[in-house]
Amino acid sequence: MEDDEGLDAQLLRQLETPARLPKWGVFKKGRFVHAAFDGGASKEGIGTAGYVIADATGQEVVRRGVALGPALTNNEAESTAALLALEHLARLQDQGYPHLDEPIRLLGDLQLVIRFLLRLFRRSTKPSLYLRVEQIKALVQKRGWVLAYRHVPRMLNT
Helix, strand or coil: CCCCCCHHHHHHHHHHCCCCCCHHHCCCCCCCEEEEEEEEECCCCCEEEEEEEECCCCCEEEEEEEEEECCCCHHHHHHHHHHHHHHHHHHHHHCCCCCCCCCEEEEECCHHHHHHHCCCCCCCCCHHHHHHHHHHHHHHHHHCCCEEEEECCHHHCC
């Protein structure tokens, strides 16, 4: 009988395996602004979203959580959280907040949203999810941001 590998060891091995990402999704060394997002929905469809933005020095700038209301799926809550994080970052930049003019790393634990943003998936069958992803893409293009997207496994998302 083979020894069962622990979950931690499996996760670490998975993280050490190089991801095959398009060139615009690969992280490079240097200073970055980090925006981490998370969202969720209950069985009743009550959605919540949260995000944290840290400037290029690593200092936390904002931490927000919002109730999104009823009739949402988990995917919709996650994509809304990503959009809210980037909209808040845009407002902070417009206000001249320091150390936010570096490339951005957008971190989330839902692979579906990250894969849509990386253009690994073409289009969602759910119009509301597709709309949010397109709003994120439009905001990034309008602002001329250099953005890298990264999936963070839920086990490491603390």
